Amino acid sequence: MIVALDIAIFVIMLLTAALALRVKDLLTAVALLAGYSLVASVLFIGVAALDVGLVEAALGAGITGVLFIAAILLTTRRSVARERPKQQALTMVLIAGFFGLMVFASTDLPDRGDPEAPAQTGVSTVYVSQSLADTETPNVVTSLLADYRSQDTLGETLVILTAALAAALVLMRRPEDDAVEDERAKAAVEDERATDAVGGERATDAGEEQP
Amino acid sequence: MIELFLDRYVYVFVLALLCIGLYGMLGKGDLVKKVIGMVIFQTAIYIFFIQGSLQQDGTAPIIDPELGSDPSAYVDPLPHLLILTAIVVGVGVLGVALSLLVRIYRAHGTFDEAVVAARLAGASEPWRRGPAGDAGETSARGSADGSDDDAPDDGSPDDPASEA
Amino acid sequence: MIGAYPSVVVRVVSALLSPFILLFGLYIIAHGHYGPGGGFAGGVFVAAAVILPRMTLDEELAYRLAPPWLGPAAGGIGMLLFLAVATVPLALGGDFLDYAMVEIAGVAASRIRYLGILVVEIAVGIAVFGSVVLIFDVLTGKSDA
Numbered sequence: 001m002i003v004a005l006d007i008a009i010f011v012i013m014l015l016t017a018a019l020a021l022r023v024k025d026l027l028t029a030v031a032l033l034a035g036y037s038l039v040a041s042v043l044f045i046g047v048a049a050l051d052v053g054l055v056e057a058a059l060g061a062g063i064t065g066v067l068f069i070a071a072i073l074l075t076t077r078r079s080v081a082r083e084r085p086k087q088q089a090l091t092m093v094l095i096a097g098f099f100g101l102m103v104f105a106s107t108d109l110p111d112r113g114d115p116e117a118p119a120q121t122g123v124s125t126v127y128v129s130q131s132l133a134d135t136e137t138p139n140v141v142t143s144l145l146a147d148y149r150s151q152d153t154l155g156e157t158l159v160i161l162t163a164a165l166a167a168a169l170v171l172m173r174r175p176e177d178d179a180v181e182d183e184r185a186k187a188a189v190e191d192e193r194a195t196d197a198v199g200g201e202r203a204t205d206a207g208e209e210q211p
Numbered sequence: 212m213i214e215l216f217l218d219r220y221v222y223v224f225v226l227a228l229l230c231i232g233l234y235g236m237l238g239k240g241d242l243v244k245k246v247i248g249m250v251i252f253q254t255a256i257y258i259f260f261i262q263g264s265l266q267q268d269g270t271a272p273i274i275d276p277e278l279g280s281d282p283s284a285y286v287d288p289l290p291h292l293l294i295l296t297a298i299v300v301g302v303g304v305l306g307v308a309l310s311l312l313v314r315i316y317r318a319h320g321t322f323d324e325a326v327v328a329a330r331l332a333g334a335s336e337p338w339r340r341g342p343a344g345d346a347g348e349t350s351a352r353g354s355a356d357g358s359d360d361d362a363p364d365d366g367s368p369d370d371p372a373s374e375a
Numbered sequence: 376m377i378g379a380y381p382s383v384v385v386r387v388v389s390a391l392l393s394p395f396i397l398l399f400g401l402y403i404i405a406h407g408h409y410g411p412g413g414g415f416a417g418g419v420f421v422a423a424a425v426i427l428p429r430m431t432l433d434e435e436l437a438y439r440l441a442p443p444w445l446g447p448a449a450g451g452i453g454m455l456l457f458l459a460v461a462t463v464p465l466a467l468g469g470d471f472l473d474y475a476m477v478e479i480a481g482v483a484a485s486r487i488r489y490l491g492i493l494v495v496e497i498a499v500g501i502a503v504f505g506s507v508v509l510i511f512d513v514l515t516g517k518s519d520a
Contacts, residue, residue, distance in 0.1 A: 006221075007220065007224075010220075010221075010224035013228060014224070014231070017232070018231055020251070021234065021239060021244055021247060021248060021251075026243050029243075029244070033247055033250060033251070036251065036254065037250075037254060040258060047262060047265045048265070048271040048272070049264065049271075049286070049294075050273070050410075051291055051411045051412065051413065052291050052294050053411070054412060054416045055416045055419065058420055058423065059298050059299065059301075059302050059419050060250075060254065063302055063507055064302060064305060066426055066430070066511065067302075067305060067511065067514060068243075070309075070511060070514045070515050071243075071309040071310075071312055071313055071514055072243070074316075074514070074516070075312070075313060075322070079241045079243065079244060079322070080240070080322055080323040082240055082323065082325070084240065084325070091238035094237060095238075102226050102229070103222075103226065106226070111218040111219070112218050112219070112220075112221055112262065112265060113269075114267070115267055115283065117266075119263055119287055119290070120266050120287055122289075124282070124287045124288055124289040125282035127289070128274075128282040128285050128288065129280045129281070130280075131274060131280070132274050133280075134488060135485055135488040136408075136485050136486060136488075137492060138273050138408065139272070139273045139407065139411070140272040140273065140274065140285070140288040141272055141292055141411075141413070142407045142408055142413050142492060142496070143492060144288055145292050145413060145414075145415075145496075146414070146491070146492040146495040146496055147474070147488055147491065149292060150461070151471070152292075152296065153296065153495070153499060154457060154458075154461060154472070156299060156300055157453070157454060157499055157502045157503070159303060160299055160300060160302070160303040160502070160503060160506045161454050161502055161505070162303075163300070163303025163304060163307050163510070164303065164450060164506040164507075164510045164513075165447075165450075165509075166307050166310075167307050167310040167514070168509060170307065170311055170314055171514070271411075273409070295415055296415070298415075306510035310510075313514065
């Protein structure tokens with residue numbers, strides 16, 4: 001953990017996050033998002049969270065990007081965000097309030113790396129000192145995952161399987177829906193064109209970016 | 212001042228990332244950008260948790276024969292486990308969100324939140340609106356106006372007028 | 376999903392890389408006791424090895440390598456394996472998921488917990504692999520589910 005490197009990584013994360021929300025081309029946004037997750041995984045490795053870094057690099061930077069790209073290729077890569085000043089102002093007020101509250105709350109948090117922090121003196125000391133004797137497993141995260149807290153893992157596995165099945169149910173096509181949906185989508189695309197024609201320069205600009 | 216910053220800079224950066232993610236979820240009109248904001252927010256939460264597990268001079272929680280089983284020599288493994296599973300569940304959430312997006316695009320042909328909300332709240336069966344063109348544009352305005360009463364997230368009633 | 380990628384370099388490299396990613400994923404699952412890794416990370420790597428050909432190779436070839444029913448089947452099998460391991464100690468009079476209750480002559484209790492962790496990691500790996508592949512397949516519209 002080198003402070004200068006840490007700060008550099010955080011600055012890169014801020015830049016990629018802000019740019020990912022700003023660019024008009026959605027594929028560019030997803031590429032930036034994958035970079036954001038990859039840099040986050042470097043940060044995890046830097047604070048000795050090897051398992052988390054590995055999973056974040058594989059899932060956050062890999063599979064997340066793949067799923068986004070699959071969805072975008074199926075739909076459109078053009079972002080259609082139109083500016084709505086009143087809503088933006090309201091959002092900014094909300095976020096400022098959130099930031100203020102969180103800064104206020106964070107004053108009670110322990111300093112970075114404090115060995116006396118409550119989290120460091122709790123139950124995990126038992127896990128670390130007992131893992132090798134109890135389970136012959138040097139990697140404490142694995143013995144926690146599959147032995148000490150395996151009910152937690154059982155629940156999480158059930159959750160991701162349920163999420164996959166839910167995605168399948170959401171996208172399931174019933175034959176009788178097809179005709180209606182196709183007609184609807186066609187009408188929608190035509191509408192979109194009509195709106196774009198009068199919808200100001202923003203939408204037209206975004207449209208021209210598409211190759 | 213420098214000391215305080217060195218002890219606390221992680222919280223500052225994590226809060227900034229949380230705010231960026233929140234802005235993406237609340238302030239962006241594009242539904243894909245909302246999901247991107249959600250991913251940014253989630254990752255910031257992971258960083259917050261993992262930084263809490265850090266212990267000065269601690270090494271990775273894999274028992275090293277030279278260091279023995281002394282808990283003070285290792286970082287806290289419990290947050291690692293929680294975040295490990297949270298990342299996997301996050302991808303499950305993302306899969307459901309993306310499939311909803313694909314479904315929405317199939318039905319409405321756009322990712323613009325205001326348009327989708329107007330269609331859902333406005334005229335029934337908006338896709339049977341007839342040929343596009345002037346008629347289509349007028350009825351789009353009509354449905355957007357009709358949605359203002361019961362769509363609180365559509366913040367500005369005079370929205371279509373300001374765009375045109 | 377998008378058919379064969381136009382560039383031959385991409386097709387050949389991804390076809391060559393895919394089995395090694397698979398091998399690395401299996402290694403990660405098996406090596407979770409001694410280093411970083413385990414079921415979640417390994418399952419994701421195995422899923423990546425299946426998804427990579429789907430994105431770059433010819434559709435027919437990619438789905439012959441790993442048919443679309445693989446996702447839901449693996450997800451279900453992994454989950455059932457996990458539940459079966461969890462209920463074995465219950466059947467022998469112990470607590471749910473308490474592998475140390477299972478007694479095998481000549482094997483220490485800690486060793487049985489070690490083996491229990493291995494089986495759970497494999498089950499989690501299969502389930503995560505199935506779930507990720509299923510999500511990808513339904514998004515690209517190629518799933519039977």
